[in-house]
Amino acid sequence: MTAKAPRTSTAGKAKAAQLILLTLASGQFLMALDSSVMNVSIATVAQDIGTTVSGLQGAITAYTLVMAMLMIIGGKVGALVGRRRAFMIGCVVYGCGSLTTALAPNLPVLLLGWSFLEGVGAALILPAIVALVASNFAVERRPAAYGLVAAAGAVAIAVGPLIGGVATTYFSWRWVFAGEVVVVLAILMLGRRVADAPPDHRPRIDVLGAVLSALGIGLFVFGVLRTSEWGWFLPKSGAPSWCGLSPVVWLMLAGILLVWLFLRWEARLVARGTEPLVDPELMRNRQLTGGLTMFLFQYLVQMGVFFVVPLYLSVALGLSAVKTGVLILPLSISLLAAAIGIPRLFPDASPRRVVKLGILSMFAGAVVLLVTLDADSGAAVVTVPLLLIGLGMGALASQLGAVTVSAVPDEQSAEVGGIQNTVTNLGASIGTAVAGSILITVLTSSFLATIEQSPVIPDEVKSQANVRLTGGAPFLSDAQLTAALEEAGAKSEVSQAALDANATARIDGLRAALGILALAALTALFFTQRIPATQPGSARP
Template sequence: MVLDSSVMSVSISRLVEDFDTDVATIQLAITLYALVMAALMLTGGKIGDFVGRLKIFRIGLVIYAVGSLTTALSPTVGVLIAGWSFVEGAGAALVLPALAALVADSTEGPSRARAYGIIGGFAGAGIAIGPLLGGWVTSEFTWRWVFAGEVVFVILVIALSGWITDAGKPQPFRLDVVGAILSAGGLSLVVVGVLQSGTWGWFQPKASPIEPFGFALTPFVIGAGLAVLWAFFSWERRRKARGRLPLLDVSNLSRPVLRSGLSSLTAQNLILLGIFFAVPVYLQVTQGMDAFQTGLQLLPTSIMMLLAAAIGARLVSRFGSRLIVRAGLLTIALACGLIAWTIEPELASVPFAIGMALVGLGTGLLASQLGNVVLSSVPAEARSEAGGLQYTAQNLGSSLGTALIGSFMIASLSSAVLGLAAEDPDIDEAVRQQTTTVVSAGIQFVPPAQAEAALLEAGFPPEQVDDLVDAYSEAQLTGITAGMLTCAGIALLALPVTRRLPGRPERSSPEAATAAR
């Protein structure tokens, strides 16, 4: 499931070419994949309690395989979105909470921390393999083979799933349908609002389909999503007060460690998916790299994430989760700043590689801690629910990361193009006004040659197209830099939410041990 996202990230250019679409559509597919998982994760965890965690683990894998096969065979981008974003996303929403609960049920104390460190390591391995393997397969053959291979892999996992012991006992089936609809609807509205902000505008309307009170539709959609989520929490409290089984026991969110862990997970994936959207756009659109070359550039991130996740699980007994997570966030902020500094017309290979390695180091440290923190903060009977919350937070962060960073990049690109065109004395006033009209209608990240062809087709004077393309190319670098600096800022803003994470374990002194005896 990690492999999927990384393959899509390095295959953006090929997907755009194969389906004759644009970067924004592939951004939509990536966002929807994470959004579907986030929206259905709580429901998936609760269904696992009703049906049995191991059984729903297998059922979810079958659904996931159907989605992978549909994606591999997709003739249009619409079928790709249906198979990957929706069917695979729904399968993952059943698998992941069950996975978290099965691991938690079979381990305790330090062994659980090591188990989640191993899971973080395997996630790192997926990220390590994904860009390189996916990039190679995409460049030499087609990205479709990756998804066809997942079907074979799922069959293997199901065949070996008899090794897994399910300690949980199925509960009577009493699904909170209203709660499921409210949670999915609220999350969807928030993410769609953020996703469309680059097109609609945040407040000042751009290509907004309607303009309530003269404003863009974006804040109204996001506000509606927040209102639906408020209704969801109210419904869950009322349902529990009446003695009925809620989709989410809201009282668990009163646990400070759980809230801090979930907030940190959201920030982790928001930053990581934002980086994994911005960097491939830089490498493929402005540097002209193919999927395999992009995978090679992302390899330092993948390797360091794998190593840091494995090492971080062993450091928790000495330093505590809070210090390790904070070190990870500071490392990510430093990395994003370094990468932003390297965003130039020519790739600065060594500083860029160092920055990507630091991204892997920081995210690996976070991944080694947060899963165990969340699952260990609740009693055994709430582990499926906590697993659902864990992956809801992660995938909400993922969908927001792609949507939010993408919208900031587009907004910065638009502003920079208009600013550079206004400053260029070689561009006529009439051409500037024509440029403003085109940019206001929507602008995307495309290679300079494609931008030149589009400008000529739109009727721009041929003698001024070169100046406009130069301005557009420079504006692309500005937009990508803004995306990376936004990721750095989010990492720093996330530091305060870590204050309730477990600190360094206290070591008993000899005097305390004697007193205890």
């Protein structure tokens, strides 16, 4: 009897650790799910609540914006009230936002629930998750824990279109948010088992620093998110123009200036012996900045891929949201396998080597898809590339969380969590914006060049196309273009020439976007020297 006691105790601790990890991973899953779950159902949701597609896209943009603006502040709130309490409060706020969204009768209520309340909840939850992993798991177990938590977020983005597609097709999009409320209640029940990471002192909130950081990051991210409508440098047709340049340029410059003022203010507080919102010394920490740089590139490539591949499957091939989601599942499977398997099978593997291999795997996946994609390709062409990209994402997920947190003392883990999630939001925004911008630019030029060379298309139609598409050609399916041509009364030979040009241009645009993403992955290799060559030990005192 006495011999079995230690074994029972060990089994109980292992089960408790699994429940804690499930709780934190579920929180990460929910936060990421909203970034992708409704993308396949935008038209349906817009019609249901009596708004336009652009209005709903604005709500999705606002959710990302609120998260990005408040993430650093959310990390400091966790240090003020306790990490677990911040996590639980964030879950309550997020749950209220999900319930409000599920019942929303119009766009203003949807904005309140989805964009604001869920964004505020996420800003409290995500930094707290980083700190709670550090306080609930020993140093040697953190890579595996961070890997699973990060994988949960990436899987949510991958399966989001499938969940949204199934719910919208067979039930209602509102059931997705109602289901989130149920998940939040389960997390709140399990959250009591999570050990808190109490602050060693009661910090003060730097109000001016909070305002400067929120405005600076908010303006920069908002500028990035508006590039598809306004253009990067020169304003698109019909877009506003500020001194001959796109507003994006001025918003990003204003954001950078405010962030610079924020850092100068924080340095001044430190010089006066006052506690800052973010310690400027963190930005001189080689290991931390290395990990943050990798997070930026990972999410840039990751969200670019999640933008390009569904476009190919759902628009170019005309597949349903459900089939599109199923075809993206190989990425989720390989991602989970790498995120869980690498720490378990190779606990002493060099983080730098794993990160390099992960980046190379993502690069290889993008290149394979770029090379094999053509007008005659079917849906199966994405399977191998997505497996490679998923492996790469899983490899990065298995290391980067532990790399960033081990670079600082444990009491700064929530602060690092806020910065880390700000960087990932920034990377995701840039990745989607760059991929979308390159795709539309190349698609437009390819389409115009092809019809210009076509002998069956009248010169007046070519001239009208050049004028109307100066702001960018839309990414249209064959069915959408056929309907538009029939409505315009185009002749059959003109319609066929336009369809052929559109099919070629779509592939050219997708290839160009994949090429940029592959280049970004390759660029990330130059920054891997900042990643430690050995597994992190205990946090430095």
